[in-house]
Amino acid sequence: MSRPLTATVDLEAILSNYRYAKQLHPTCKAFAVVKSNAYGHGAVRVAQYLEGEADAFAVATIEEALELREAGIEAPIMLLEGVFEASEWGLCHEHGFWAALENTVQLESFLELGQTVEKVFVKLDTGMHRLGVTKELASEYIQRLRDSGLVDEVLLMTHFSCADDLADLTTMKQLTFFEQARQSIDGGVEASVANSAAIMKWSVPEGGWIRPGIMLYGISPFAELSGVELGLKPAxxxxxxxxxxxxxxxxxxxxxxxxxxxxxxxxxxxxxxxxxxxxxxxxxxxxxxxxxxxxxxxxxxxxxxxxxxxxxxxxxxxxxxxxxxxxxxxxxxxxxxxxxxxxxxxxxxxxxxxxxxxxxxxxx
Ligand SMILES: Cc1ncc(COP(=O)(O)O)c(C=O)c1O
CATH class of the missing domain: 2.40.37.10 (Lyase, Ornithine Decarboxylase; Chain A, domain 1)
Structure with a gap:
């Protein structure tokens, strides 16, 4: 007998948690966030099991995206932090990856390369101050991307800093800021704001894309509530x-x-x-x-x-x-x-x- 330590992953639980996220927001499409090896659960196995059901997958690096494509995953794959090097835009074009875009270097390198990408998510800094641009810049980026004719759809995204704390009003402030910025975009723009905590406990803009990560694995993002208490199935x-x-x-x-x-x-x-x-x-x-x-x-x-x-x-x-x-x-x-x-x-x-x-x- 070899060393008996085993991690058993219930793939059906992950699928059921994904369906639960979508049920909570029936007007939204959902990324299955499988970055960092699907939070340790095995990105390829998880994505293969969700393929056909997940609207798209989301990862943090081009290597993670390529690993999924090489394993036969055909669904769209989104780079949550966008590209780190200009050469990655070519891979996005070639493999049908979508990308977040949050700074001028990413924008200029994309426009300079001139290759098409299906969807780009311009990231707005609504108060987390980690990634993202001001609302003025977001509006300018969206216009330039649309004018370039290189992107089928440009969306507006943000990320919450405190959605796991239900007593903290930061999330409401971020949402209000986001909606004001969104309304100022000519012709409107689809939104992507919600991580697991927001999907389960905060209001989320209708339509657009939700981004469930930890809840797929049946784990709670909240300190005071377990995954089971939230109706999730631990994976x-x-x-x-x-x-x-x-x-x-x-x-x-x-x-x-x-x-x-x-x-x-x-x-x-x-x-x-x-x-x-x-x-x-x-x-x-x-x-x-x-x-x-x-x-x-x-x-x-x-x-x-x-x-x-x-x-x-x-x-x-x-x-x-x-x-x-x-x-x-x-x-x-x-x-x-x-x-x-x-x-x-x-x-x-x-x-x-x-x-x-x-x-x-x-x-x-
Ligand atoms: C941009 C972005 N969206 C969504 C998620 C998923 O978050 P969670 O695992 O809390 O659902 C993450 C995870 O860190 C993220 O960075």
């Missing part, structure tokens, strides 16, 4: 097995740095997973997991290849080598593990390394 379950068992006596310390001290005698399981697999080293003592279906918690610092854990209710001598462990997913929300690691679910799934075996479940 990834990370499982492993107990590889060693011992009893630690009250007062004994466990692991690197001796950060855990047993308060009473109890069994301790060593499990095959560590930060070398993407399990967060920052996960604190008490981080939840399941061992043979029973509530368990981390006891000791996460190592590169192993963790140590104990049952929450110890009972007597029940753990054995080979017991099944759920690290996150089915029964252990990844959002909870993230909370105990002072991070977000996005990061945990996205930074999985290539070491866990990936397996895929499809509809029967």
């Amino acid at each position: 990834m379950t990370l499982t492993s097995k107990v590889i060693s068992v011992r009893t630690v006596a009250a007062g004994e310390k466990v692991g690197y740095g001796a950060t855990y001290t047993a308060e009473e005698d109890h069994q301790l399981a060593t499990i095959a997973v560590g930060y070398g697999d993407g399990y967060p080293r920052a996960a604190d003592n008490g981080t939840p997991l399941l061992i043979k279906g029973k509530a368990a918690e981390l006891a000791g610092r996460v190592s590169m290849d192993m963790i140590t854990a104990r049952l929450v209710q110890d009972g007597s001598s029940t753990l054995t080598i080979g017991d099944d462990v759920v690290l996150w997913g089915n029964g252990v929300p990844v959002e909870k593990v993230a909370y105990w690691s002072e991070t977000i679910g996005y990061e945990l799934v996205t930074r999985m390394t290539t070491r866990p075996k990936m397996t895929y479940v499809e509809a029967d």
Whole structure:
């Protein structure tokens, strides 16, 4: 038997979450955001499963877009940050990629090259101040792109900085700013504003394109709500097995740095997973997991290849080598593990390394 760590991805759950996003905004088309290897779920497998259903895919780099085309994906693919080098415009033309456009270098290189691209999304900075241009520049860019005759459709996009915080009014301000800018565009323009948080909890302009990412994978963008509570189906379950068992006596310390001290005698399981697999080293003592279906918690610092854990209710001598462990997913929300690691679910799934075996479940 090889090392038992496995990430099982339920592709049908991803499809169902995509359909859910579209149901919430029936007048919109939806990108399936599959950047960063589909947030660690495997971009090619995910895109192949959604192909035929997804209106388009969205990625962050030309390499990610090319990987999907080479795997036979025929749907449009959008570059969310646009091109990083002028030569990428030629690839957009050749492979039917769409691109965000958010600065003068991108605009001038596109116009200079003179090759057609189907859709360009001019990015408006509505307050995040990371990417995007002013409304005056956005209007100018849209006009120049339209006048060039090189683009079938020019759209206006933006990105929210605080949509995951339902008490923060920044999103409303960004939306208002966006709509004012949009109304000032001659002849009107279609919109693309919403990430998962906005899709699920904020108002979204009718028509245009939504951009669900994290919700496709069944993970909540909100700190106070889990994916399941939002009606999503978690897609990834990370499982492993107990590889060693011992009893630690009250007062004994466990692991690197001796950060855990047993308060009473109890069994301790060593499990095959560590930060070398993407399990967060920052996960604190008490981080939840399941061992043979029973509530368990981390006891000791996460190592590169192993963790140590104990049952929450110890009972007597029940753990054995080979017991099944759920690290996150089915029964252990990844959002909870993230909370105990002072991070977000996005990061945990996205930074999985290539070491866990990936397996895929499809509809029967
Ligand atoms: C421009 C853009 N749109 C959409 C998304 C998807 O966001 P989420 O995963 O929160 O749905 C991202 C992700 O970072 C993004 O950068």
